[in-house]
Amino acid sequence: MTGVFSLLPDGRPGLLAPLLSGAWLSGGGEDGARYLAAGGYAPLTSPGRLLDRIAAVGLRGRGGAGFPAAVKIQAVRDAPGPPVVVANGEEGEPGSVKDRWLLRHRPHLVLDGIRLVAAMTGAERGCVYLSDAPAEQAVRQALAECPPTPRIDVVRTEHTYVAGEETAVVRRIDGGPALPTAKPPRPFESGVGGAPTLVANVETLARIALIHSRPEAADAVAxxxxxxxxxxxxxxxxxxxxxxxxxxxxxxxxxxxxxxxxxxxxxxxxxxxxxxxxxxxxxxxxxxxxxxxxxxxxxxxHPEDCPVAVANEATAYLAAQSARQCGVCVAGTGAMARTLTDVARGRSDDDSAGKLHRWSRQLPGRGACGLLDAAARVVATLLAHFPEHVEAHRRSRCAACETATPEDGRRFTVPVP
Ligand code: SF4
Structure with missing residues (x-):
């Protein structure tokens, strides 16, 4: 069962509300004419004032790191050379559907966000980066309905855990594999084609468009x-x-x-x-x-779920998704996953928990992307919050762990509603 809900107070503008009311749906996607009629794509007379407003309401990026959106935009605005704006719709986390849902159902809101950020930064090129076929179809239809300024391209990528990491995004748009690169430089310094590049999550861009069209509700939108x-x-x-x-x-x-x-x-x-x-x-x-x-x-x-089984599946999935570029990630993620599998199957030794504890403290920050950090945090929090569960696996068999399916990530995968 999947559903779409809004818990926003009545009257508070949101990204889902117009579609939940059915007002703007046309053939399953956002209708461009109604988006225009509702104030979408309104002229931006003062890019600096919009940037100030985004800073004032404290909008944070929605891709994962939660970095202040205005700081990121300002960095690209200040960089020399015409920048590029990328809407990053490749959500690598298997348990997240929001970005694909937005691109499928509110493509105009996202494209409007690209347009506004391009105006704030002086970008002459935009790009939508995604792997989801229905999302691509909706975005292309929206681009045909309301051809934007600046030019916006669509770049398709493969769906992997790391394909949405910002340096992987740049590498793929430049024609390479969707794999992270070492930082620095970060994309705002040297991104697509060497130009300063703002890689922004699609929800962040959608909220910027809504802040522009509903300035009186900017605080609530952010x-x-x-x-x-x-x-x-x-x-x-x-x-x-x-x-x-x-x-x-x-x-x-x-x-x-x-x-x-x-x-x-x-x-x-x-x-x-x-x-x-x-x-x-x-x-x-x-x-x-x-x-x-x-x-x-x-x-x-739930009570019938075993935290050790969940941690085992998560780390095994992450190990399988490693881009295998950084030795410390290949060795570290693999070692944590194998040791957790031993714990889950009752094969741990006296030092298993100790090794997991050491790795979870030593490994974060040492890979080119956040995958290694994610695996280390799963291990660290399992040990911190569920020590009795870990210890119990040494004494008795665990049915949940025996039926776990490491590596395929099925447990965490959510269908797009
Ligand atoms: S940390 Fe792992 S997933 Fe990330 S780039 Fe390095 S090898 Fe690839």
Missing amino acids: GSHLVTLSGGSGASALAEVPAGTHLKVLADLCRHGRAEAVLLGGLFGGLHGPGWTDLPLDHDRLRAAGGALGCGALHFL
């Missing part, structure tokens, strides 16, 4: 999030919610109220057990709790 909710029973949802919403409310929304733990940020924010229900949807508060909001994907664990 303070709302798209989240993807899923869990062991199969129920999943895409929801738009105010920042600060307690995770328990999100669990109840898609009937995961019995959940005893949650995996945050897709695979990036780690496992959280007792007390997770009191955590709010907030970058800083989740980080203070040792987690990360990431792309806003939450996977709930």
